[in-house]
Amino acid sequence: MSIALSGGKAMAVVWTITIEGRNVSGDVCRKAVRIDKSWERLFDGDLGLSVEDGKTIMAALQSAVVNHEAETYSLFRRVCPDCHRFRSVKDYTTRRIRTVFGIVEVRNPRWMLCRDRHPGMVVAFASLREICPDRATPELMELTARLGSMMPYRQAARMLAEFLPVEPTETHATVRKRTIRIGERLDDQVAEEELHARAQTDERRQLEMQLPGDRRKEFVISIDTAHVRSADSNSARNFELVVARCGRGGRGEDGGRYFVTSNTDQRAIRDRALHALREVGYCGFGDVTVISDGAEILKRLPRAMPKPTAHIIDWFHIAMKVQPMQQIADQMARSRSVSLKRFPQSTVTSER
CATH class of the missing domain: 3.30.420 (Nucleotidyltransferase; domain 5)
Structure with missing residues (x-):
């Protein structure tokens, strides 16, 4: 924390929050976040951190964590599980991942398939697509679908933007698409459960010895x-x-x-x-x-x-x-x- 002086009086306080992460290899990742607080705003009741300050802190923390995890997973997938050697690099691109604490842009390398394991095939794959196929985290998808199922889509989008550091692109259309997509996945899950359950419909008798009260x-x-x-008395839903x-x-x-x-x-x-x-x-x-x-x-x-x-x-x-x-x-x-x-x-x- 540092204090700026003006006219011999303390007029502003600058809070610097340092985020530090250390992996199992001992590598350290640091990121600093700066929050400016003016003492003059205390007279207006501006006490403590605001919602916008919280968004700034959580967005910076999320960016550091997501970048570190994405880099670690990409490096892990570069090793071929068969020959235990590094795969060749196709190219390096960027990928924007939407999270509950904002959009994070990460480096997205594409690795070539091992030629010893797949001879004659020249195919590259993006490792981050395996853990984030929707370009959004499952938590954000679930939260958006939950709000979209309980209130109008526009109101759900406004609530997300009010409390979370989401981008302006999180509109009511995005909320509607995610809600429908999650609903379709739930329907597919139910259909799969029913398919597996039909194998248990054969009538069977207990072949073991009857034990009362077991x-x-x-x-x-x-x-x-x-x-x-329905909440509407004139509706038939x-x-x-x-x-x-x-x-x-x-x-x-x-x-x-x-x-x-x-x-x-x-x-x-x-x-x-x-x-x-x-x-x-x-x-x-x-x-x-x-x-x-x-x-x-x-x-x-x-x-x-x-x-x-x-x-x-x-x-x-x-x-x-x-x-x-x-x-x-x-x-x-x-x-x-x-x-x-x-x-x-x-x-x-x-x-x-």
């Missing part, structure tokens, strides 16, 4: 539905969600896997449930119990699951059915006690 053979699916209504938790049976079992889907098709719900069960150890055999509220849409799941699968109604909805009868019985008991107090039985004595 929690390793018990799997529970707690499933329910939620109806999402209402849909239904299926929310479920898949885990082990027995008391005290923690964890489990959750999934949410808007597809209420019988096969889609079954495939998502089987994929979640595999994450907790389901291998196609074992006792599966489906707990739901008895809705018609949820009765499809037990019929589509591998056998043996049992379907029961959860205690909350059973209590909702029993509670009215309990209330009627209590009301009848109270009414009878009140009537007995008002009209006690009269005893008639007879004399001989």
